[in-house]
Amino acid sequence: MKPLNYAMLKYFTQVEDACVDDVMEALKSDYGHFKAFKKDSLTSAIMTAEANGLLAETRFEMSSSNELRVYYCAPEDGAATINQYIKD
Amino acid sequence: MSEVVLPSREAILAKRKLDAGFRSKGITIALLSGVFYGLYTAFLTLGMAKGVWADWYGANTAGLSAFVVTYFLGAVGSAVNDSFSAVWALSLAAARGRLGDFFRCLRTKPGFVMVLAALIGGPLATTAYVVGLQLAGSIVVPISALCPAIGAILGRVLFKQELNARMLLGIAICFLASFMIASTSLGGEAPEGQFLGICIAFLAAVGWGFEGCVCGYGTSMIDSEIAITIRQSTSALSTLFILIPVMALMSGSLDSLALVTQAFTSGDSIHWFVISGLCAYLTFMFWYQGNGMCGAALGMSCNGTFSFWGPFCCWIILGIAFGIDGWSMPPIAWAAAVLMVAGIFTVAMNPLDLFKQKKEV
Numbered sequence: 101m102k103p104l105n106y107a108m109l110k111y112f113t114q115v116e117d118a119c120v121d122d123v124m125e126a127l128k129s130d131y132g133h134f135k136a137f138k139k140d141s142l143t144s145a146i147m148t149a150e151a152n153g154l155l156a157e158t159r160f161e162m163s164s165s166n167e168l169r170v171y172y173c174a175p176e177d178g179a180a181t182i183n184q185y186i187k188d
Numbered sequence: 189m190s191e192v193v194l195p196s197r198e199a200i201l202a203k204r205k206l207d208a209g210f211r212s213k214g215i216t217i218a219l220l221s222g223v224f225y226g227l228y229t230a231f232l233t234l235g236m237a238k239g240v241w242a243d244w245y246g247a248n249t250a251g252l253s254a255f256v257v258t259y260f261l262g263a264v265g266s267a268v269n270d271s272f273s274a275v276w277a278l279s280l281a282a283a284r285g286r287l288g289d290f291f292r293c294l295r296t297k298p299g300f301v302m303v304l305a306a307l308i309g310g311p312l313a314t315t316a317y318v319v320g321l322q323l324a325g326s327i328v329v330p331i332s333a334l335c336p337a338i339g340a341i342l343g344r345v346l347f348k349q350e351l352n353a354r355m356l357l358g359i360a361i362c363f364l365a366s367f368m369i370a371s372t373s374l375g376g377e378a379p380e381g382q383f384l385g386i387c388i389a390f391l392a393a394v395g396w397g398f399e400g401c402v403c404g405y406g407t408s409m410i411d412s413e414i415a416i417t418i419r420q421s422t423s424a425l426s427t428l429f430i431l432i433p434v435m436a437l438m439s440g441s442l443d444s445l446a447l448v449t450q451a452f453t454s455g456d457s458i459h460w461f462v463i464s465g466l467c468a469y470l471t472f473m474f475w476y477q478g479n480g481m482c483g484a485a486l487g488m489s490c491n492g493t494f495s496f497w498g499p500f501c502c503w504i505i506l507g508i509a510f511g512i513d514g515w516s517m518p519p520i521a522w523a524a525a526v527l528m529v530a531g532i533f534t535v536a537m538n539p540l541d542l543f544k545q546k547k548e549v
Contacts, residue, residue, distance in 0.1 A: 102292065103411075103414070104289060105289075136411065144210070145411070147210050148408050148480045151483065152408035153347070153348065161195055162198055162202065185297045
């Protein structure tokens with residue numbers, strides 16, 4: 101089993117783009133019981149990864165429940181770095 | 189042709205709010221790292237002035253040599269502080285459900301890089317700083333203030349982080365402010381080996397700059413609470429089991445185990461180390477987290493305010509609360525604090541943006 105943040109970054113290398121809700125849905129079965137598995141913590145982790153170039157923002161929109169959804173992808177350089185440091 | 193869907197005004201405003209909140213949080217965390225560094229310095233100094241330490245640094249009835257008093261006790265103080273800090277980090281990681289990920293991260297490449305950076309920025313840089321201080325005198329104090337500039341340059345080279353002329357100017361202003369505070373401790377001495385001492389102290393600044401930039405970037409992969417648990421555990425273990433035995437060998441016939449045991453069991457001082465350990469945990473965690481959120485240039489400039497918070501906290505805690513002489517605040521520190529704010533502001537944003545924002549409104 102990978103650490104939660106590693107699993108989150110790896111997820112972005114496998115999809116075109118995703119928002120925090122998509123990440124939570126994808127990782128819920130393995131990490132749902134983690135205390136750190138909270139929307140705020142994961143949003144902050146995603147934004148930190150974006151600030152360091154591992155992820156890049158693709159688009160944003162308001163959801164039907166009037167919540168902001170920001171989508172990110174792992175650009176070529178970012179995905180290469182993630183795969184270089186985090187093995188499967 | 190695919191249809192381009194523009195976000196609604198509501199979404200744009202919410203996104204701006206999210207981005208601004210993240211940036212303010214990053215700057216606040218990076219600034220708090222400077223405040224807690226000041227508190228950590230004050231409580232560590234207080235711990236090392238009470239109990240058995242008062243005798244070692246005062247009457248010295250144990251007859252410790254100058255080498256032991258100058259170098260070895262500093263390493264012991266650091267080991268006691270870092271040990272408590274590691275206990276805090278491990279306990280809080282356990283309470284907050286991060287212990288499993290802590291062990292998982294240790295076995296990975298980013299975890300190994302964190303350990304390496306902690307060794308370079310922890311015992312190695314600290315020892316280089318102390319040796320530099322001994323060889324060259326107090327002139328090395330402002331040299332250490334170069335670490336934010338070095339961290340920002342390394343951040344640019346290693347991780348392609350933003351570093352433009354305005355940010356360099358801001359870093360230079362912060363360095364000048366730190367130099368102003370440190371200059372109050374400069375003496376007129378010019379001991380033999382001063383140049384070598386300055387070079388060694390510069391290596392310490394490189395070590396801290398490297399740690400700040402690498403570990404800040406590392407928090408984009410490793411949770412900052414886990415990163416700091418790795419850092420403090422590495423620092424405590426390497427200081428206790430590598431640095432102290434090496435220094436004990438260098439000092440000759442010293443019964444190092446007895447001294448370390450006394451330091452850990454001195455009832456009048458140990459509670460201050462418990463507090464300094466908590467402050468050390470918080471300052472380094474915020475340092476990493478702030479650098480990760482803001483980039484090394486801005487994060488380390490905000491952290492550089494420790495040059496002000498160090499003397500300030502020592503003045504309040506040691507001078508005013510405990511009435512210990514010699515901890516008054518040098519007046520130049522207040523002027524330097526204002527200059528530092530200007531420097532951080534210059535790193536953080538282009539003043540012209542303020543006018544642009546006004547126009548947009």
